[in-house]
Amino acid sequence: MSRLQPARGTTDLMPAAMAGHQRVIGTARATAGLYGFQEMATPIFEFAEVFSRPLGDSSDVVTKETYNFTDRGGETLTLRPENTAGVVRAMISNGLTQSLPLKFFYAGPMFRYERPQKGRMRQFHQIGIEYLGPRDGLADAEIIGCGARILDDLGVLDRCTLHLNSLGDSESREAYRAALVDFFTAHEANLSQDSQARLKANPLRILDSKDAGDRAIIAEAPRLDAFLNDGSRRHFDSVTGALDGAGIAWSFDPLLVRGLDYYCHTAFEFITDALGAQGTVLGGGRYDGLSEMLGGPPVPGVGWAAGVERLAMLVGDVVPAAPPVAVMPMDGDAEGAAFALAETLRAVGIAVDLPTGGAIGKRLKRADRAGVRIAVILGSDEVAGGSAQIRDLGAGTQQEVAQAELATVLHAMLGEGQTS
RNA sequence: GCGGGUGUAGCUCAGUUGGUUAGAGCGCCAGUUUGUGGCACUGGAGGUCGCCGGUUCAAAACCGGUCACUCGCCCCA
Numbered sequence: 001m002s003r004l005q006p007a008r009g010t011t012d013l014m015p016a017a018m019a020g021h022q023r024v025i026g027t028a029r030a031t032a033g034l035y036g037f038q039e040m041a042t043p044i045f046e047f048a049e050v051f052s053r054p055l056g057d058s059s060d061v062v063t064k065e066t067y068n069f070t071d072r073g074g075e076t077l078t079l080r081p082e083n084t085a086g087v088v089r090a091m092i093s094n095g096l097t098q099s100l101p102l103k104f105f106y107a108g109p110m111f112r113y114e115r116p117q118k119g120r121m122r123q124f125h126q127i128g129i130e131y132l133g134p135r136d137g138l139a140d141a142e143i144i145g146c147g148a149r150i151l152d153d154l155g156v157l158d159r160c161t162l163h164l165n166s167l168g169d170s171e172s173r174e175a176y177r178a179a180l181v182d183f184f185t186a187h188e189a190n191l192s193q194d195s196q197a198r199l200k201a202n203p204l205r206i207l208d209s210k211d212a213g214d215r216a217i218i219a220e221a222p223r224l225d226a227f228l229n230d231g232s233r234r235h236f237d238s239v240t241g242a243l244d245g246a247g248i249a250w251s252f253d254p255l256l257v258r259g260l261d262y263y264c265h266t267a268f269e270f271i272t273d274a275l276g277a278q279g280t281v282l283g284g285g286r287y288d289g290l291s292e293m294l295g296g297p298p299v300p301g302v303g304w305a306a307g308v309e310r311l312a313m314l315v316g317d318v319v320p321a322a323p324p325v326a327v328m329p330m331d332g333d334a335e336g337a338a339f340a341l342a343e344t345l346r347a348v349g350i351a352v353d354l355p356t357g358g359a360i361g362k363r364l365k366r367a368d369r370a371g372v373r374i375a376v377i378l379g380s381d382e383v384a385g386g387s388a389q390i391r392d393l394g395a396g397t398q399q400e401v402a403q404a405e406l407a408t409v410l411h412a413m414l415g416e417g418q419t420s
Numbered sequence: 421g422c423g424g425g426u427g428u429a430g431c432u433c434a435g436u437u438g439g440u441u442a443g444a445g446c447g448c449c450a451g452u453u454u455g456u457g458g459c460a461c462u463g464g465a466g467g468u469c470g471c472c473g474g475u476u477c478a479a480a481a482c483c484g485g486u487c488a489c490u491c492g493c494c495c496c497a
Contacts, residue, residue, distance in 0.1 A: 005487095005488070005489095008488080008489095065495075065496090081496095082496095082497085110497080112495090112496080112497095114494090114495070114496080115421080115422090115493095115494085115495095116489085116490090117490080117491070117492080118490075118491070119496095119497080120495090120496075120497085124497070125497090126497060127497095128497090194493080194494065205495090210493075210494090211493090258496095269497090276491075276492085277491080277492065277493085278496075278497080280496065280497060281497070282497070283496080283497065284497095304497090305497055306497060307496090307497030308497085309497080310497060311497090328456090330455060330456090331455090359456095360455070360456055360457090361453085361455095361456055361457060362449095362457085363456090363457085364456055364457035364458090365456095365457045365458075366457085367457075368457050368458065369457085369458090375456085375457085377455080377456070379455055380455090381455085389455090389456085391456070391457085393457070393458090396457085396458085398456080
């Protein structure tokens with residue numbers, strides 16, 4: 001194997017993989033548009049504080065997973081590990097807090113320094129939406145509905161389960177956190193090492209520990225829903241009520257917590273068991289305090305992000321589109337005429353490949369395998385007579401057609417809307 | 421950061437208790453077919469056996485290290 005490899009945790013998106021990504025992104029873009037989300041993009045790197053302030057010290061994403069670097073001007077920059085903070089920063093930077101509500105869709109690469117695994121890369125891609133401004137639970141339900149519809153459009157919803165929880169407002173959360181610390185401190189000696197560390201850094205995270213011993217203790221731990229105050233409970237009820245009313249299936253998961261500090265109220269994940277350990281395919285929640293953490297005015301928001309690689313794996317192989325027509329000169333003498341003819345066809349919207357050189361048989365074979373449906377063959381006889389041979393590679397039939405009629409005949413053979 | 425598995429041709433993989441020139445299928449190239457693909461047949465090209473070191477008369481095989489991939493932990497999309 002060559003030493004010329006991509007850096008660890010990165011990969012080339014060759015056409016077959018790219019086709020899968022494009023299917024995911026294209027579907028998401030179209031469906032998000034159906035909900036009124038407009039596409040935007042933020043820079044791939046930001047000042048480090050954009051991520052370090054809101055994500056919180058307890059988050060592994062910031063403490064050990066970010067790519068940080070100093071540029072020639074001495075600025076400390078971070079490759080974005082996620083995009084919500086960047087979108088909210090963009091809202092503030094562009095003075096859009098006067099123009100609420102805002103609905104954004106994005107797609108692009110994210111970067112986390114982690115040990116690569118199935119469905120986990122150091123450079124990976126996310127699609128996501130952010131709904132900025134609304135405080136009510138209907139907005140939460142709407143973005144969840146949008147996520148569900150995208151999964152459905154991709155044909156993977158039936159392999160996913162929607163897990164839903166409420167983290168409550170800061171008051172509820174603090175009360176719960178205190179109770180949880182009390183409880184787990186009493187059991188500290190029996191917790192796994194990882195969870196003992198989490199007890200100090202981020203006690204909520206103990207709840208989704210996979211350690212068997214931890215799980216036994218967790219089963220006895222106080223539940224978050226018992227600590228929700230009236231406002232938090234009302235908010236959660238409005239979300240679940242809206243989901244039920246729209247027929248969106250969900251299951252209550254009191255152990256679902258999010259790794260990032262800025263989440264409050266609604267937390268949700270679409271989880272599949274078809275991808276091994278990385279089962280979360282789309283996840284998000286409400287982040288009402290984020291704007292203030294970044295130094296902006298208080299602006300509530302909800303959003304989610306989904307992993308393009310993970311979704312593409314669920315979707316399965318996607319065959320990259322090949323041009324349906326290949327114009328082939330018999331030999332070098334016909335190349336000029338073939339190029340001119342190909343250009344004529346492209347001008348009327350027919351996608352055309354122009355394989356030259358080598359034996360005609362070889363080119364026909366390649367074209368057939370690549371999915372080309374029709375070969376237009378030009379030899380010296382055809383060039384002299386102003387005609388072309390049209391060969392249907394599926395049927396094996398061939399006919400001679402005047403070049404002037406070629407576009408019309410090809411359109412008819414390919415059918416409407418299938419010319420590209 | 422921690423643990424397990426795997427690295428042999430472009431791809432998928434064989435390779436016996438360590439033994440002489442490392443194989444197969446697919447793919448690729450050429451021919452049978454000098455203006456035409458799929459099928460068949462014939463021939464051909466293609467390998468630092470991931471890398472470095474060690475053991476041995478002898479290493480693709482055994483040992484150590486290293487790199488990469490992979491699965492899990494952690495974390496998360």
